[in-house]
Amino acid sequence: MPDYIDDELLPLAEQFKRSPLDLSGFLEELSDKKISSEMYEVLTQISRGDKLSFENIEYLLTVEADKDKEVLYKTADYFRRKTVGDVIPLRAIIEFSNYCRKSCSYCGINSTVKNLTRYRMKEDEIIGLAKRIKEETGIERLVLQSGEDLFWTKERIVRLVERIVDQLKMKVTLSIGERTREEYDAYRQAGASNYLLKIETTNPELFKSVHPDDLLTERLQYSKWLSELGYINGSGIIIGLPGQTISDIARDIQYFRDLEISMIGIGPFIPARGTLLEDCKPGSIDLTLKAIAAARIVCRRVFIPVTTALTTLSKGAQIEALKCGANVIMIGYTPIEYRKNYNIYNGKARVGIDLALEAIEKSNRKPPNYIKWGDDNAQP
Ligand code: 5AD
Numbered sequence: 001m002p003d004y005i006d007d008e009l010l011p012l013a014e015q016f017k018r019s020p021l022d023l024s025g026f027l028e029e030l031s032d033k034k035i036s037s038e039m040y041e042v043l044t045q046i047s048r049g050d051k052l053s054f055e056n057i058e059y060l061l062t063v064e065a066d067k068d069k070e071v072l073y074k075t076a077d078y079f080r081r082k083t084v085g086d087v088i089p090l091r092a093i094i095e096f097s098n099y100c101r102k103s104c105s106y107c108g109i110n111s112t113v114k115n116l117t118r119y120r121m122k123e124d125e126i127i128g129l130a131k132r133i134k135e136e137t138g139i140e141r142l143v144l145q146s147g148e149d150l151f152w153t154k155e156r157i158v159r160l161v162e163r164i165v166d167q168l169k170m171k172v173t174l175s176i177g178e179r180t181r182e183e184y185d186a187y188r189q190a191g192a193s194n195y196l197l198k199i200e201t202t203n204p205e206l207f208k209s210v211h212p213d214d215l216l217t218e219r220l221q222y223s224k225w226l227s228e229l230g231y232i233n234g235s236g237i238i239i240g241l242p243g244q245t246i247s248d249i250a251r252d253i254q255y256f257r258d259l260e261i262s263m264i265g266i267g268p269f270i271p272a273r274g275t276l277l278e279d280c281k282p283g284s285i286d287l288t289l290k291a292i293a294a295a296r297i298v299c300r301r302v303f304i305p306v307t308t309a310l311t312t313l314s315k316g317a318q319i320e321a322l323k324c325g326a327n328v329i330m331i332g333y334t335p336i337e338y339r340k341n342y343n344i345y346n347g348k349a350r351v352g353i354d355l356a357l358e359a360i361e362k363s364n365r366k367p368p369n370y371i372k373w374g375d376d377n378a379q380p
Contacts, residue, residue, distance in 0.1 A: 029074075039068045043075065052298055058250040060294040061287065069290075076293035076325035083301040084327050087366045090356060091173065091305075092133045093143040095334040095342040096121040100147025102177070102213045104200075106241065108272030108344045109147050115274060119338050120151060127163055133333055134170055137353060138372040141171045143196065143330060148177035157183075158190040165191030173234070178214070181225045188229045195226045196234035198265060201241060202255045203248040210241060210277075223259065236265030236307075239291055240283020249291050257298050263328075264299060266291050267307030270345035285310065285317045289324055296325030303328050306359070312349040315359075322363035329356040 027043065042056050052060075063069050097120040103110045121129075130142055142164060146152065152160075157176065164170050173194035174187055184195065199219055201207050207216040227233045237252045256264050268283030288310055296304060305328040311318040332350045334342055339350065360367050 034067055035071050036063075036065060036068050039063065039071055043071070046075070046297065054250055054254060057253050057294055057298060058246055060297065061246050061249055061290050063290065072290065072293050072297075073320075073324035076296040077323055079296050079300055080304075080325050080327055084303070087368050088322065088356075088360050089141070089303075089328050089368055090137075090139050090353070090371065091141045091143050091328065091330045092130075092137070092139045092333045093145055093330045094121070094126060094129060095145050095332075095338070096126050097146035097149040097152060098338070098342050099149040099151065101150060102148050102211075104214075105210045105212070105276040106238065106269060106272065106345075108275060108346070109342060110275060113272075113274040117341050119341055120149065121335075121338065123156070123160055123163075125335075126160065127168070129333060129335065130164055130170060131168055134168060136372070137331075138370040139331065140169070140370065141173065143173040143175055143194075145175040145196070146177075152176065154179075154183045154186055158186050161187055161190040161192045173232075175234075178219070178222055181229075184222075184225055184231070185229055188231060192231070194232040194234060194263065196236075196263065196265070197223055197226060198234075198236040198238075199223060199252070199255065200236075200238050201244060201248060202237075202252045203244070206241060206243055206248060209243065223261075227260070232262045233260075234263035234265065234303075235259075235261045236263075236267070237291075238267060238269045238283065238309075239288045240269040240281075242269075242277060242280045246287075249287075250294075253291070253295050253298050256295060256302075261299070261302065263303040263305065264295050265305050265307050266295060267309030268313055270309055270312060270347070272343065272345040282313060285313055289317065289320055292321055292326050293324040305330055308332065308349055308351055309345060311351055311355075312345070312347055315349075315355070318351075318355075318359050319363045322359060322365055327365075329359065331356055 038059050042059060045052060060072055063072050098109045099118050099120060100109055100111050103112045109116065133139055161172050164172050172192045173196055174192045175196035204216045223233065223235060235256060266288060268285060268288045270282050271278050271280050292304055304326045306318050306321045306326045310321055330351065331353050357367055
């Protein structure tokens with residue numbers, strides 16, 4: 001029996017039910033704290049079961065006073081505990097190709113980036129690695145990510161997914177970008193249960209300024225298709241893209257709520273060498289944590305991974321994120337010879353299973369009971 005809320009158990013109907021949540025004990029706990037009247041108002045609205053307004057979400061993203069921030073994080077943590085519990089599910093991510101047809105201006109593997117060896121893992125290589133991951137760690141959820149690489153045709157992806165699902169009995173999340181509805185349908189039929197296609201930002205101008213090849217209206221449409229086709233729908237944003245405002249982030253969070261997104265990855269922007277944005281400053285850790293907390297409070301029963309970008313900026317922030325709303329960790333299993341060429345931003349950290357288990361312990365959470373990992377194991 002799983003000791004955690006599995007993806008299939010994220011019941012969508014309940015996810016957004018806005019029944020009043022009994023905050024009485026929780027509010028009492030806070031009674032000795034001097035919180036601002038705005039924060040008190042937001043908490044009261046939550047306890048009445050009101051849908052948080054745009055202004056209130058914006059407010060949560062701007063709290064500065066230590067007491068208010070502490071209350072924001074505690075409230076998010078309370079919602080995390082009530083909705084998805086204390087167990088932190090782990091996923092294994094394999095970045096199987098860094099070829100990309102797009103030129104997103106923040107991304108270190110975009111098609112215009114030189115000084116990068118392009119690679120594609122072979123199907124058997126991916127299968128062999130997946131098998132070892134399952135055998136050696138117990139992790140059964142695989143995230144297959146790549147640049148937008150059309151070498152991986154519909155037929156090739158279908159065969160890969162089928163082998164992983166049917167032969168290895170693992171669950172597959174795909175993260176391979178924009179494809180046709182028909183292709184998304186074929187992957188779903190082949191057994192992929194989740195799809196991760198981040199919106200990155202819902203501000204149309206900002207979206208356009210960083211995505212020369214894409215249209216926001218189309219990206220929104222792709223994401224809707226994923227929900228219609230029965231995927232557990234993953235999205236997310238980058239915090240601190242040049243020109244992004246707090247209001248943009250508040251709208252992004254409203255979008256996740258309104259579209260009933262089930263997985264929300266929120267990570268700071270980190271400049272990537274060889275890109276148009278290479279000299280821009282990184283996104284704020286503090287704002288990323290506030291956005292994670294606000295997303296948890298607004299969207300409730302959702303999966304919020306600690307992004308590798310956040311861990312790259314600070315190992316401490318990885319632990320903070322788990323304490324203010326985040327509840328999933330992705331473990332990087334891309335083989336070492338390819339990993340250095342999947343630097344979507346500078347200095348990308350490797351989140352190994354040891355680091356993940358340490359973060360779970362330090363944040364007072366529980367590892368899932370399927371984990372077989374012990375000190376004497378060698379990492380695949
Ligand atoms: N900084 C932070 N996140 C980035 N991503 C891509 N490039 C960057 C960057 N420079 C994120 C995007 C993408 C995911 C795979 O990585 O959100 O969806």
